[in-house]
Amino acid sequence: MAAWVASLAPGPAIPDEEYLRADGNPTHGGELFRINCAMCHNAVGAAGALTEGKWAPQLKGVSEKHIYEAMVTGPQNMPVFNDANLTPEDKKDIITYLKYVENNPSVGGYELGSIGPVAEGLFVWIFGMGFIIAITVWLGAKSN
Template identity: 50%
Template sequence: MNRITARRRHPLARYAVLLLALALVGGFYALLAPPSERADAAIASGRADDVAQGKKLFEQSCASCHGLNAEGSATGPSLIGVGAAAVDFQVSSGRMPMSNPGAQAPRKPPAPWVNEDTVRQLGAYIQSLGGGPTVPSKDQVDATKGDKAKGGELFRANCIQCHNFVGAGGALTQGKYAPPLHEATETQIYEAMITGPQAMPVFNDSIITPEQKRDMIAYIVGVREEPNPGGAGLGRIGPVSEGLVVWIAGISLLSLAAIWITAKKRQAHK
C-alpha cells in the first residue's frame, strides 16, 4: 500500500494522468464529432496537400518567368493576388506556360502535365499567396439557367466592340487581339470576365452581377450553337461586312463579264 501511495505522489504522476485524460477526450470527440466538422477537416487537409503539390508544379513550370515566389520578373508579371480563376483560365486554355513571349498569349493545346488535378493544385497554391477571384461553381456557369435575351443585350453593350457580335474576335492595337469565343468553355468565359486576361478589362460583380454573367454565357453558347443562316458566313464577321464583300465580288464579276462581252463584239466587227 505504501508503494502505491508513493507512486501516486511521484512528481510525474499528475502529468501522466493529464495526458491520459486528454487522449481519452480527443478520442471520444473524434468518434462523436458531427460529420460536417470531420468533412471540413478533411477538406482543409486536402487543400493543404493541393497547395504543397501546386508549389512543386509552380517551381517546375512557372517560376522561370514569374519568379521563385510568384513575385514576377522581367519576363512575367507577379501572380500574387490574381487568384485561382486566373490560373484555371490561363493554364486550361493552353495560354500558359507561354512558349514564345509576345504581345499576347494565344490559345493552344495545354501542356502534357496539365489536367484537372494539376490545374486545381496550381490554382490552390496561387490562391494561398494573396487571395483573388476563385474558380466559379458549375451553377454560376450553367448556360441552361441563363437568359439569352438579357445576355445578348449585355454582350452587345460590353463586348462586341472587341469580340464581334457573335464572339468571332477581332484585331486590337500593338499586336493584340480579342480571341474568338468558339472554343472557350463556359467556365473560361466566366473566368475571363472576372480576371481580365491580356487586354480585356475586368468585369467584377459590381459591374456585371454573377446572374448577368450567366446570362451572357447563355447568349454566347446559344449563338455559336446556332447554324449560320447565310451559308458561307465568312467567319460571321457581321451582316454589313459580309454583304459588302458579296457586293464587291458581284460588281467585280459583272464588270469583268461586261468587258469580256464588249471585247468579243469588237472582234466580231473586225
C-alpha cells in the same frame, strides 16, 4: 492545394456550377456582350485586333468555366468584370449567348467572319456584281 493557393492572396473564387450551365437568357446575354465585349472580341466573339500587336481571341470552343474566369480575372488587356459590373446571372447569360452562337451557325450560308452586315454586303456588291458585269461584258463580246 488549391485552397492553400487561394489563401495566399485575394482573388476571385472558382465560379459556381450553377452559373456555368449555359441555360440563361441568350437575348439578354447578346445585348450585354455587344455592350461589354464586342468592341474587342467582335459581335459574335470571332476575335478582333487591338493596339500594339495584341488581339482578343476568338471565343468559339472556349469552355463555360474559362469564359466565366476570364470575365472575373481580366487576362492581359481585358478588363475585369466584377459582380457589381456584371452580376453572376449576367455572366451566365453571356455564356449562354456565346454557346448559342457557337451551336447555331449562320443560317444565311457562308459568312465572312461575321464582320458585320454592311461590310459583308459591300463585299457581295463589289465582287458579286463585278463578276456578273464581267460575265455580261464577256458574253456581249463573244456575240459580236
